[in-house]
Amino acid sequence: MNPDELGARLPSLEGEGLQLRWLIGRDLPALESIFSDRDVVRYMATEPLDTRAASECYLQSIREGFLEGSLYQWGIERAGQIVGTCTLAAIDRDNRCAEIGFALGRQHWGRGLVLRAVPAVIDFAFGRLKLHRLGADVDPRNSASIRVLEKLGFQREGLRRECYFHLGEIQDALLFGLLQRDWCRP
Numbered sequence: 001m002n003p004d005e006l007g008a009r010l011p012s013l014e015g016e017g018l019q020l021r022w023l024i025g026r027d028l029p030a031l032e033s034i035f036s037d038r039d040v041v042r043y044m045a046t047e048p049l050d051t052r053a054a055s056e057c058y059l060q061s062i063r064e065g066f067l068e069g070s071l072y073q074w075g076i077e078r079a080g081q082i083v084g085t086c087t088l089a090a091i092d093r094d095n096r097c098a099e100i101g102f103a104l105g106r107q108h109w110g111r112g113l114v115l116r117a118v119p120a121v122i123d124f125a126f127g128r129l130k131l132h133r134l135g136a137d138v139d140p141r142n143s144a145s146i147r148v149l150e151k152l153g154f155q156r157e158g159l160r161r162e163c164y165f166h167l168g169e170i171q172d173a174l175l176f177g178l179l180q181r182d183w184c185r186p
């Protein structure tokens with residue numbers, strides 16, 4: 001049973017001209033197409049989804065995370081198609097904080113879509129979940145993601161050096177944070 005009493009699945013959220021919704025088995029090909037791309041997962045804590053079995057396992061971990069209340073991952077749907085996901089991870093009710101993450105399929109980059117989706121998840125985190133703080137960590141080379149976080153009002157809080165070993169390289173992480181009292185929809 002989900003600890004936030006969300007019922008059997010995540011509620012759908014409305015973005016600007018798009019919807020954030022619970023992911024289902026029918027979305028496996030879309031998830032595979034987004035997350036098998038090395039350019040998409042290059043700076044994410046996600047291994048490329050190279051096989052259907054890996055995608056099924058990924059979807060299963062999203063479901064388990066929901067039931068535990070530790071990870072909420074919405075599919076971003078636009079014109080009937082899943083184009084990316086937005087995630088609250090490491091949800092910590094005691095300290096009222098979580099980590100936010102987002103990704104779009106490569107062909108959907110550069111259109112401002114993520115900035116139309118993520119505010120709905122931030123509203124949900126600070127509203128329905130009553131969280132106090134959202135964090136994000138980003139590789140310093142991930143300029144688009146840094147820009148997105150800054151446009152949403154996240155503040156730069158520091159640099160964690162060489163903290164991830166991912167896809168054959170050691171990566172740094174810039175730390176960002178947004179407090180509930182500073183949240184102001186762009």
Ligand SMILES: CC(C)(COP(=O)(O)OP(=O)(O)OC[C@H]1O[C@@H](n2cnc3c(N)ncnc32)[C@H](O)[C@@H]1OP(=O)(O)O)[C@@H](O)C(=O)NCCC(=O)NCCS
Binds near residue numbers: 148
């Ligand atoms: C991060 C991501 C979702 C951004 O989506 P996007 O559609 O490319 O972003 P947008 O088009 O809304 O651009 C956001 C801002 O970044 C800027 N930007 C985009 N690419 C950039 C680049 N390579 N260098 C510098 N700035 C860049 C844009 O100009 C825009 O700023 P502006 O509105 O001031 O012009 C997308 O790049 C992605 O899915 N990346 C892979 C997954 C990932 O790394 N997720 C984050 C892990 S924390």
